[in-house]
Amino acid sequence: xxxxxxxxxxxxxxxxxxxxxxxxxxxxxxxxxxxxxxxxxxxxxxxxxxxxxxxxxxxxxxxxxxxxxxxxxxxxxxxxxxxxxxxxxxxxxxxxxxxxxxxxxxxxxxxxxxxxxxxxxxxxxxxxxxxxxxxxxxxxxxxxxxxxxxxxxxxxxxxxxxxxxxxxxxxxxxxxxxxxxxxxxxxxxxxxxxxxxxxxxxxxxxxxxxxxxxxxxxxxxxxxxxxxxxxxxxxxxxxxxxxxxxxxxxxxxxxxxxxxxxxxxxxxxxxxxxxxxxxxxxxxxxxxxxxxxxxxxxxxxxxxxxxxxxxxxxxxxxxxxxxxxxxxxxxxxxxxxxxxxxxxxxxxxxxxxxxxxxxxxxxxxxxxxxxxxxxxxxxxxxxxxxxxxxxxxxxxxxxxxxxxxxxxxxxxxxxxxxxxxxxxxxxxxxxxxxxxxxxxxxxxxxxxxxxxxxxxxxxxxxxxxxxxxxxxxxxxxxxxxxxxxxxxxxxxxxxxxxxxxxxxxxxxxxxxxxxxxxxxxxxxxxxxxxxxxxxxxxxxxxxxxxxxxxxxxxxxxxxxxxxxxxxxxxxxxxxxxxxxxxxxxxxxxxxxxxxxxxxxxxxxxxxxxxxxxxxxxxxxxxxxxxxxxxxxxxxxxxxxxxxxxxxxxxxxxxxxxxxxxxxxxxxxxxxxxxxxxxxxxxxxxxxxxxxxxxxxxxxxxxxxxxxxxxxxxxxxxxxxxxxxxxxxxxxxxxxxxxxxxxxxx
Amino acid sequence: xxxxxxxxxxxxxxxxxxxxxxxxxxxxxxxxxxxxxxxxxxxxxxxxxxxxxxxxxxxxxxxxxxxxxxxxxxxxxxxxxxxxxxxxxxxxxxxxxxxxxxxxxxxxxxxxxxxxxxxxxxxxxxxxxxxxxxxxxxxxxxxxxxxxxxxxxxxxxxxxxxxxxxxxxxxxxxxxxxxxxxxxxxxxxxxxxxxxxxxxx
Numbered sequence: 001x002x003x004x005x006x007x008x009x010x011x012x013x014x015x016x017x018x019x020x021x022x023x024x025x026x027x028x029x030x031x032x033x034x035x036x037x038x039x040x041x042x043x044x045x046x047x048x049x050x051x052x053x054x055x056x057x058x059x060x061x062x063x064x065x066x067x068x069x070x071x072x073x074x075x076x077x078x079x080x081x082x083x084x085x086x087x088x089x090x091x092x093x094x095x096x097x098x099x100x101x102x103x104x105x106x107x108x109x110x111x112x113x114x115x116x117x118x119x120x121x122x123x124x125x126x127x128x129x130x131x132x133x134x135x136x137x138x139x140x141x142x143x144x145x146x147x148x149x150x151x152x153x154x155x156x157x158x159x160x161x162x163x164x165x166x167x168x169x170x171x172x173x174x175x176x177x178x179x180x181x182x183x184x185x186x187x188x189x190x191x192x193x194x195x196x197x198x199x200x201x202x203x204x205x206x207x208x209x210x211x212x213x214x215x216x217x218x219x220x221x222x223x224x225x226x227x228x229x230x231x232x233x234x235x236x237x238x239x240x241x242x243x244x245x246x247x248x249x250x251x252x253x254x255x256x257x258x259x260x261x262x263x264x265x266x267x268x269x270x271x272x273x274x275x276x277x278x279x280x281x282x283x284x285x286x287x288x289x290x291x292x293x294x295x296x297x298x299x300x301x302x303x304x305x306x307x308x309x310x311x312x313x314x315x316x317x318x319x320x321x322x323x324x325x326x327x328x329x330x331x332x333x334x335x336x337x338x339x340x341x342x343x344x345x346x347x348x349x350x351x352x353x354x355x356x357x358x359x360x361x362x363x364x365x366x367x368x369x370x371x372x373x374x375x376x377x378x379x380x381x382x383x384x385x386x387x388x389x390x391x392x393x394x395x396x397x398x399x400x401x402x403x404x405x406x407x408x409x410x411x412x413x414x415x416x417x418x419x420x421x422x423x424x425x426x427x428x429x430x431x432x433x434x435x436x437x438x439x440x441x442x443x444x445x446x447x448x449x450x451x452x453x454x455x456x457x458x459x460x461x462x463x464x465x466x467x468x469x470x471x472x473x474x475x476x477x478x479x480x481x482x483x484x485x486x487x488x489x490x491x492x493x494x495x496x497x498x499x500x501x502x503x504x505x506x507x508x509x510x511x512x513x514x515x516x517x518x519x520x521x522x523x524x525x526x527x528x529x530x531x532x533x534x535x536x537x538x539x540x541x542x543x544x545x546x547x548x549x550x551x552x553x554x555x556x557x558x559x560x561x562x563x564x565x566x567x568x569x570x571x572x573x574x575x576x577x578x579x580x581x582x583x584x585x586x587x588x589x590x591x592x593x594x595x596x597x598x599x600x601x602x603x604x605x606x607x608x609x610x611x612x613x614x615x616x617x618x619x620x621x622x623x624x625x626x627x628x629x630x631x632x633x634x635x636x637x638x639x640x641x642x643x644x645x646x647x648x649x650x651x652x653x654x655x656x657x658x659x660x661x662x663x664x665x666x667x668x669x670x671x672x673x674x675x676x677x678x679x680x681x682x683x684x685x686x687x688x689x690x691x692x693x694x695x696x697x698x699x700x701x702x703x704x705x706x707x708x709x710x711x712x713x714x715x716x717x718x719x720x721x722x723x724x725x726x727x728x729x730x731x732x733x734x735x736x737x738x739x740x741x742x743x744x745x
Numbered sequence: 746x747x748x749x750x751x752x753x754x755x756x757x758x759x760x761x762x763x764x765x766x767x768x769x770x771x772x773x774x775x776x777x778x779x780x781x782x783x784x785x786x787x788x789x790x791x792x793x794x795x796x797x798x799x800x801x802x803x804x805x806x807x808x809x810x811x812x813x814x815x816x817x818x819x820x821x822x823x824x825x826x827x828x829x830x831x832x833x834x835x836x837x838x839x840x841x842x843x844x845x846x847x848x849x850x851x852x853x854x855x856x857x858x859x860x861x862x863x864x865x866x867x868x869x870x871x872x873x874x875x876x877x878x879x880x881x882x883x884x885x886x887x888x889x890x891x892x893x894x895x896x897x898x899x900x901x902x903x904x905x906x907x908x909x910x911x912x913x914x915x916x917x918x919x920x921x922x923x924x925x926x927x928x929x930x931x932x933x934x935x936x937x938x939x940x941x942x943x944x945x946x
Binding site: 025026027028038041042043044045048051052054055057058059061063064065067068069636639640642657660708709710713716717719720721723724725727728729730731732742743744 | 769770773774777788790791792795796798799800802803804805806807873874877878881900901902903916918919921922924925926928929930931932933935936
């Protein structure tokens with residue numbers, strides 16, 4: 001079958017294979033003597049040339065390069081680059097960097113027992129890779145001792161700010177010297193990678209201990225918790241907050257069972273780098289405090305909350321706030337009361353339950369205020385438990401208001417209130433405002449204020465600002481048609497809770513305002529403010545081919561020249577801008593430029609095919625005016641240009657688009673649509689709102705089921721596949737992702 | 746190797762059954778990026794192109810039932826027709842507050858057959874690109890990483906055989922043949938994709 005035919009020109013050693021064999025080689029179909037044939041072809045240029053030609057079957061080499069060279073997500077004209085251009089390419093790159101990451105920074109070592117060298121340390125073993133970096137067990141030859149070396153992950157070390165921060169935090173952590181804190185012996189940098197060195201603590205972590213042996217006894221819990229509290233106190237005295245107290249960071253030294261806290265202050269050091277990288281919280285947030293979960297400023301009392309969670313874990317074997325997704329955990333930390341310890345483990349004495357629950361108060365003011373207080377209390381109980389005759393029970397704690405009716409700064413969304421869809425300061429919102437998204441059949445929103453100063457509130461529906469009010473002590477009523485509204489409360493508000501069908505907005509301990517929905521008595525008064533006369537669509541025309549915004553100036557390109565725009569049909573540009581802002585909110589720049597006619601219609605002005613412009617030359621400052629024709633062609637050029645011209649002021653939507661373009665994996669087996677969206681929303685930490693009214697109108701029930709299982713595809717793809725099937729689509733607008741019925745053609 | 750109309754009919758039939766969600770997922774996974782790219786090439790902004798893709802696939806889903814009665818034409822042609830119709834519709838009617846329409850485009854599409862051909866050509870070109878990318882994603886894992894790199898660096902990035910051989914520590918002949926064998930496999934995979942999904946009627 002494999003014929004070796006002689007080549008007459010070069011008979012001595014140049015023998016070649018026939019086309020059939022070469023073709024089999026090309027298509028991996030060689031039946032026999034595979035190695036021999038391969039060896040020949042790979043060293044014979046003539047055969048190689050033939051194979052190269054034969055490889056062009058349905059495509060030429062040139063086509064191939066052209067079609068594959070450009071990543072799919074990019075587009076030549078659009079300048080738009082999707083962050084995940086090619087799923088597999090990125091995945092492969094990730095994989096490569098992950099593999100390389102574990103050991104790439106190690107230098108070869110002469111010591112046969114070590115896997116490599118880092119700075120002066122002989123690395124014996126990679127112990128693990130955490131969110132922060134790589135932990136290695138190493139030997140320090142100069143001091144002749146074993147140690148643990150933590151290196152900031154190379155991908156996090158790429159930013160100078162992250163490196164500096166790591167070093168700074170590590171140095172301040174090194175200043176804490178206490179028997180219950182793992183000391184940091186060295187903080188240094190090697191080859192651009194910051195690292196720190198700690199002694200090796202022989203023994204399991206609290207996590208491992210509980211996983212192996214099950215929940216601990218109350219006395220053991222008290223002993224360990226007291227030592228943690230002491231270690232925390234040493235750090236808190238120096239103004240250092242641990243920020244990541246969790247069972248894995250509590251080490252139990254063998255034999256002596258001394259408790260040692262590790263990784264002091266390091267959580268903060270990596271926050272910077274990892275947050276900006278992925279936009280999500282690295283690692284498990286199960287032991288986080290509500291203020292941390294909420295992204296607020298934290299102090300040492302945050303560690304006390306985490307201590308409460310760790311005690312809960314010791315006594316029950318599980319963390320108090322568990323959910324399948326990160327967002328779910330965060331929500332529970334902020335909103336839920338944990339199950340009583342005594343319910344899970346009847347051996348837990350009442351006083352211990354009370355201590356843990358007080359530590360787990362949502363509001364830091366209601367926790368113990370100092371770690372020393374906790375240490376003292378726990379030591380007192382330990383003494384009493386060990387020898388009840390010698391040591392008295394510690395003083396009963398002063399009664400604290402139980403958490404039953406306290407939500408602190410938590411945002412509790414009650415299921416009984418379907419009209420409040422979501423509330424919170426979403427992580428992506430860039431301005432300091434409280435957002436409440438609510439859905440209503442038409443009615444009246446009554447806003448009452450108890451604040452001394454006026455409370456600015458903006459109520460929006462879709463693109464429209466329905467009302468922008470400063471609520472005084474007299475209160476305000478806003479009539480709303482059915483639909484989804486966003487209530488945005490500007491200024492210094494730090495929480496809200498739901499009480500008796502109303503949203504109560506709080507600042508500190510005082511209630512500053514309350515939003516109540518009241519239903520109209522009849523149908524008569526509804527629909528008043530939202531009614532707009534039904535006109536045909538405004539045409540898409542523009543006199544300009546480009547519009548840019550520079551501070552207060554609006555620069556336009558008219559007949560290929562750039563001017564400052566002063567007036568359109570006697571409307572001063574400042575007025576036009578102001579009106580557009582009022583009508584369209586944050587997307588005003590896009591609307592003013594792309595939908596100029598619509599904007600003018602909104603103002604009750606209906607231009608024909610031309611407008612009167614007043615423009616100022618940029619060079620000479622000369623003002624020119626005259627009639628300008630509006631065309632579709634101009635507007636089209638402007639529209640295309642806007643794709644990369646209109647980024648300012650849309651950063652919230654932009655961040656959603658980044659999340660939507662990012663890769664994800666989902667699995668749902670006949671899950672109701674609303675639940676499915678809720679899960680996606682939690683998983684990706686973006687507000688996805690199902691417009692039930694819209695679905696109802698379109699005749700789609702919101703409990704249609706979604707079945708989908710996909711890995712490593714964009715969130716857009718997931719939404720598109722799942723929603724198209726049930727006749728829905730989504731849009732990113734007004735700071736939410738709204739799911740609604742897809743229009744029928 | 747080419748599959749006849751039966752395959753097509755059975756696939757579409759399969760797609761029409763609610764049980765066959767895998768087919769739907771695969772269908773959208775393959776063709777959605779294509780629709781987005783064509784829309785971008787026709788001048789839509791990114792967000793609007795994504796929106797159009799959503800409309801296209803909800804319409805495809807809705808009209809699955811009617812496909813068989815649409816007479817001749819390949820599945821690709823059918824998808825293309827829907828795509829084009831929806832692009833046209835999208836540009837004709839403003840569907841709401843997003844300023845994404847452009848009726849000039851619409852006129853051009855409606856009135857100038859040349860323009861339509863241009864879009865069809867664009868669509869076919871992008872289709873070939875998409876097929877090749879999907880094929881590449883599928884084939885990549887079947888080769889040694891070094892073989893794949895040899896292919897990619899030479900055939901796609903246009904680096905010389907000698908440079909790549911040096912950087913990968915392989916013989917030049919091996920690099921050259923790796924390139925050919927991957928290419929052959931890639932075309933085979935693209936061909937399979939095409940005959941599975943776009944068999945001409």
